[in-house]
Amino acid sequence: MKRAKKQVFREFITAKGLRSTRQRDIILDAFLSADRHISIEELYRKLRAKNPGIGYATVYRTLKLFAESGIARETQFGDGQTRYEHVTAGEHHDHLVCTRCGTIVEFENETIEQLQADVARQHGFRIDTHKLELYGICAKCQR
Amino acid sequence: MKRAKKQVFREFITAKGLRSTRQRDIILDAFLSADRHISIEELYRKLRAKNPGIGYATVYRTLKLFAESGIARETQFGDGQTRYEHVTAGEHHDHLVCTRCGTIVEFENETIEQLQADVARQHGFRIDTHKLELYGICAKCQR
DNA sequence: CCTCTATTGAAAGTAATTTTCACTGTACAG
DNA sequence: CTGTACAGTGAAAATTACTTTCAATAGAGG
Ligand SMILES: [Mn+2]
Ligand SMILES: [Mn+2]
Ligand SMILES: [Zn+2]
Ligand SMILES: [Zn+2]
Numbered sequence A, B: 001m002k003r004a005k006k007q008v009f010r011e012f013i014t015a016k017g018l019r020s021t022r023q024r025d026i027i028l029d030a031f032l033s034a035d036r037h038i039s040i041e042e043l044y045r046k047l048r049a050k051n052p053g054i055g056y057a058t059v060y061r062t063l064k065l066f067a068e069s070g071i072a073r074e075t076q077f078g079d080g081q082t083r084y085e086h087v088t089a090g091e092h093h094d095h096l097v098c099t100r101c102g103t104i105v106e107f108e109n110e111t112i113e114q115l116q117a118d119v120a121r122q123h124g125f126r127i128d129t130h131k132l133e134l135y136g137i138c139a140k141c142q143r
Numbered sequence C: 001c002c003t004c005t006a007t008t009g010a011a012a013g014t015a016a017t018t019t020t021c022a023c024t025g026t027a028c029a030g
Numbered sequence D: 001c002t003g004t005a006c007a008g009t010g011a012a013a014a015t016t017a018c019t020t021t022c023a024a025t026a027g028a029g030g
Helices: A002-015 A022-032 A040-050 A056-069 A110-122 B002-015 B022-032 B040-050 B056-069 B110-122
Strands: A037-039 A072-076 A082-086 A094-098 A104-107 A126-137 B037-039 B072-076 B082-086 B094-098 B104-107 B126-137
Touching: A002 A022, A002 A056, A022 A040, A022 A056, A022 A082, A037 A040, A040 A056, A040 A082, A056 A072, A056 A082, A110 A126, A110 B110, A110 B126, A126 B110, B002 B022, B002 B056, B022 B040, B022 B056, B022 B082, B037 B040, B040 B056, B040 B082, B056 B072, B056 B082, B110 B126
Parallel strands: A094 A126, B094 B126
Antiparallel strands: A037 A082, A072 A082, A094 A104, A126 B126, B037 B082, B072 B082, B094 B104
16 A cells, blocks of 8 residues: 555656655655644654654655645645645545544545535536535544 | 624624724625625725725734624635635535636535534534535536 | 756745734723 | 723734745766
């Protein structure tokens, strides 16, 4: 899975005429072994522990590349920071977000997806993406 | 409807021990007669035409109060600017957003709402709010 | 090796929003 | 009606998250 994503990114790099660099390898490793919804700040701190030399701007730039290559997706959960999550080709999911502890749970619901498509059709829209997030308090925080 | 919202805001102001000011009245009038999904920048420009004295910070502060009082809702449609939309008590809707021309269409779908509640229940979440936005190209822009 | 450029880190720049602060104005007590 | 306390205001500075600039560096192919 990690291997597959590394492969996808490598091919993306090549196809685009970009270069494989030490920094990109390090950031990719850190990203793939990090939480599924990580902020740049968090990833940066994680990286710096082992690799002091790496610049903030490089992390920003590299995560954009991950998104472009299809191995990551940018998300905004309303806390002011962009998060990047792991994406596996052909998969899609939405999110439950705990506004107390920040826990993010992923879910898939084909019926909802279908109804969204219906709504779009009724209004003549051609949908490219959508965002469905349910915000509340998770089971643990309710206790 | 406008009258009702003005009343709601007036009561909110009183209940909170805040003060009714010329600026708040002007901003409220402008907001209520503006587009249903207006950015602060847009509202500010609209205001300034008739009321030069009003400060940027006051518009920001006042719109937050509108949201707190329940007559407005903050929304983020991914264009980098916060928009405030009119809210009528007891009503809820979601959005279709045209990524080409910026058109925003509102819709309600009780079945989707129900399924969302089911998903939350399955995961033990107590949901406070949710966000469902469908992004794509509107009928007009497709032509 | 060499050369052509893509890439990098640090610092400066942006854009949206928030905070600070000295002054002003509202509302209620007297 | 005042007088006052303190909420509210505008302008400017600050903050935050992110992006761009730029001089130096380093992949990749020849
Ligand atoms: Mn996810
Ligand atoms: Mn709306
Ligand atoms: Zn929680
Ligand atoms: Zn359109």
